[in-house]
Amino acid sequence: MFGLKSRRRNRLRAQAIPAQWSAAIQSNVPYFHLLTPAERVELFGHVQVLLHEKPFEGCGGLVVTDEVRVTIAAQAAILLLGRQTDYYPKLRTILVYPAKYVAEVARPLPGGAVLAGPEARLGEAWYRGAVVLSWDDVLRGAADPSDADNVVFHEFAHQLDSESGANEGAPDLPTREARARWARVFEREFRRLINDLQHARPTLLRPYAASNPAEFFAVATEYFFELPLALRSRHAELYGEMAAYFQQDPARRFLR
Numbered sequence: 001m002f003g004l005k006s007r008r009r010n011r012l013r014a015q016a017i018p019a020q021w022s023a024a025i026q027s028n029v030p031y032f033h034l035l036t037p038a039e040r041v042e043l044f045g046h047v048q049v050l051l052h053e054k055p056f057e058g059c060g061g062l063v064v065t066d067e068v069r070v071t072i073a074a075q076a077a078i079l080l081l082g083r084q085t086d087y088y089p090k091l092r093t094i095l096v097y098p099a100k101y102v103a104e105v106a107r108p109l110p111g112g113a114v115l116a117g118p119e120a121r122l123g124e125a126w127y128r129g130a131v132v133l134s135w136d137d138v139l140r141g142a143a144d145p146s147d148a149d150n151v152v153f154h155e156f157a158h159q160l161d162s163e164s165g166a167n168e169g170a171p172d173l174p175t176r177e178a179r180a181r182w183a184r185v186f187e188r189e190f191r192r193l194i195n196d197l198q199h200a201r202p203t204l205l206r207p208y209a210a211s212n213p214a215e216f217f218a219v220a221t222e223y224f225f226e227l228p229l230a231l232r233s234r235h236a237e238l239y240g241e242m243a244a245y246f247q248q249d250p251a252r253r254f255l256r
């Protein structure tokens, strides 16, 4: 089974990406231009796999076009560069609204889960295997690759978080030592943020990161990719843990 899946993925990754997809990525996702040529090739491969495996659904009247799908998939793919990945295995569906997402009363998801009531607001569906995005926010988040505000990075970080089996602000880490070190560093940084906010001290990470450990990881992911130099200089250990997990060093991209 795994052999079949990996052969299919290899085949998808080897396909040439349609020119319109590449054009949409280059114009909508400026972060793409920070990547090395090898990373760009890898990203195109990941986009092919994600588009093949993940269903996108338009909601609230939004029509899901290839531009919508590749703009989201390309950003989700940036989080996968340079390491072994199973392509967000917990993710069952990506729901896209045109603008500010309005909660629906109840909405069945593939696999029998139901997205319902007050929990169904933007960005809160991740623990049920859905990513909910508004197209406006996707474009706005992508437009500036260095403002640490990227809703796709944020929501897909929640998906990575869930791969460890719980949504506790830690992704799937390879060893017990790595898990212990991550927990130590993240807990200290999380408490430090809360403490700084309580004392009205200026913080690098935006206050939303203090909501809970899962939001801390999701927000830290936005900073790691988009404001890596600041994160590295002010939160070196946090940066180090994330660089080890993602197997990427985004600070280098911003020094080039």
Ligand SMILES: [Zn+2]
Residues within 6 Å of the ligand: 123, 154, 158, 214, 215, 218
């Ligand atoms: Zn979140």
